[in-house]
Amino acid sequence: MYSQGLIGADGSTHEDAAFLEAFQKRVDAELKIEPNDPMPAGYRKTLVRQIAQHAHSEIVGMLPEGNWITRAPTLRRKAALLAKVQDEGGHGLYLYSAAETLGVSREELVDQLLSGKAKYSSIFNYPAITWADIGTIGWLVDGAAIMNQIPLCRCSFGPYARAMIRVCKEESFHQRQGYEIMLTLCKGSEEQKAMAQDALDRWWWPSLMMFGPHDADSTHSDQSMAWKIKRFTNDELRQKFIDATVPQAEFLGLTMPDPDLKWNEQKGGYDHGEIDWDEFWRVVKGDGICNRDRMKARRKAHDDNAWVREAALAYAEKTAARETAVAAE
Amino acid sequence: MTEKNTPLWEVFIRARNGLSHKHVGSLHAVDAEMAMQAARDVYTRRGEGQSVWVVRSSDIVASDPTEKETMFEPTGSKIYRHPTFYDIPEDVGHM
Numbered sequence: 001m002y003s004q005g006l007i008g009a010d011g012s013t014h015e016d017a018a019f020l021e022a023f024q025k026r027v028d029a030e031l032k033i034e035p036n037d038p039m040p041a042g043y044r045k046t047l048v049r050q051i052a053q054h055a056h057s058e059i060v061g062m063l064p065e066g067n068w069i070t071r072a073p074t075l076r077r078k079a080a081l082l083a084k085v086q087d088e089g090g091h092g093l094y095l096y097s098a099a100e101t102l103g104v105s106r107e108e109l110v111d112q113l114l115s116g117k118a119k120y121s122s123i124f125n126y127p128a129i130t131w132a133d134i135g136t137i138g139w140l141v142d143g144a145a146i147m148n149q150i151p152l153c154r155c156s157f158g159p160y161a162r163a164m165i166r167v168c169k170e171e172s173f174h175q176r177q178g179y180e181i182m183l184t185l186c187k188g189s190e191e192q193k194a195m196a197q198d199a200l201d202r203w204w205w206p207s208l209m210m211f212g213p214h215d216a217d218s219t220h221s222d223q224s225m226a227w228k229i230k231r232f233t234n235d236e237l238r239q240k241f242i243d244a245t246v247p248q249a250e251f252l253g254l255t256m257p258d259p260d261l262k263w264n265e266q267k268g269g270y271d272h273g274e275i276d277w278d279e280f281w282r283v284v285k286g287d288g289i290c291n292r293d294r295m296k297a298r299r300k301a302h303d304d305n306a307w308v309r310e311a312a313l314a315y316a317e318k319t320a321a322r323e324t325a326v327a328a329e
Numbered sequence: 330m331t332e333k334n335t336p337l338w339e340v341f342i343r344a345r346n347g348l349s350h351k352h353v354g355s356l357h358a359v360d361a362e363m364a365m366q367a368a369r370d371v372y373t374r375r376g377e378g379q380s381v382w383v384v385r386s387s388d389i390v391a392s393d394p395t396e397k398e399t400m401f402e403p404t405g406s407k408i409y410r411h412p413t414f415y416d417i418p419e420d421v422g423h424m
Contacts, residue, residue, distance in 0.1 A: 036394035094373050097355045316359035
């Protein structure tokens with residue numbers, strides 16, 4: 001989903017050639033760039049944009065699944081889903097911290113999300129309608145996220161790479177719990193299996209869109225590759241995801257909703273049908289099924305909790321003032 | 330925005346006795362108690378630690394990155410601080 005963070009990212013930068021060359025040399029030598037190191041303004045800007053969008057995606061990503069916590073079918077499923085949603089919140093926090101090392105404040109970042117200035121992954125603008133959607137989200141959405149995030153563990157920017165290592169360690173449980181839900185449904189009644197197929201039908205194409213536009217339409221991608229912010233192109237990662245996921249669907253006895261999907265012996269991967277890019281851009285630009293609901297939910301959470309932030313701060317100030325007064329006595 | 334920014338804290342965790350506390354990341358909290366609770370929730374959800382330190386980021390004194398050379402370069406030339414600088418005959422055995 002994080003390739004979407006680069007949509008519209010402007011990596012243009014105005015340093016002199018010698019500075020840029022020295023920087024590129026460090027990157028090429030696989031030396032990590034740390035927050036206080038000299039870096040091109042375009043590198044900083046691109047990273048702030050991508051890491052912030054990644055963080056926002058984790059936070060908004062809690063909504064479709066959080067919706068199902070109270071309706072999970074068993075206590076085992078409920079405990080797992082609760083832990084997963086809590087992890088997503090944690091991932092958002094690691095990522096916000098990584099973005100802040102580049103000189104942007106948490107308050108600015110949250111503001112950018114709530115004002116609609118910053119985007120989050122298009123996938124979270126689809127609704128989770130049935131319990132099978134929770135299985136599918138874990139299996140496909142977290143699966144696609146892992147595909148994206150593993151190469152980010154080697155990102156040239158140290159704090160982002162370190163945050164990704166923590167995230168990836170935790171993410172594998174997410175995908176496995178989702179696939180286990182799908183397995184259970186597929187081994188269940190006819191209705192349960194049909195529910196699993198229906199969820200796959202609705203989530204397959206949006207999951208493929210998580211990798212972002214085709215390479216040919218992915219502007220600024222070359223610069224991000226050169227700076228080793230990203231290591232694989234959108235289409236490369238999408239192909240890897242398809243090749244890994246199709247056999248998993250076969251194991252479940254489910255059918256991918258793509259009549260053009262077939263194994264291509266020559267390339268050693270699957271060929272697939274054309275992605276509906278009109279739908280992709282509609283969702284990215286705010287016209288998905290849930291865009292308005294998601295933003296409304298985030299703004300409501302922020303507003304409803306304002307008193308907690310204010311009370312905590314007032315208490316901290318009062319306690320500090322009292323301690324100073326006691327010390328002065 | 331009229332709200333004040335919430336202070337930043339750095340989090341250090343000792344994974345188990347015998348290891349030193351290691352920096353794991355940062356978080357925002359208004360006071361030490363809330364920083365400690367948040368550190369537990371954000372950084373130790375899978376038994377990562379036996380002990381947690383939280384330190385206000387503003388209390389950390391850091392070396393100036395622009396003075397990296399004057400700060401660390403002098404040790405580069407002092408090869409006599411390393412054991413390999415000294416010639417000891419092989420007959421002496423391992424030392």
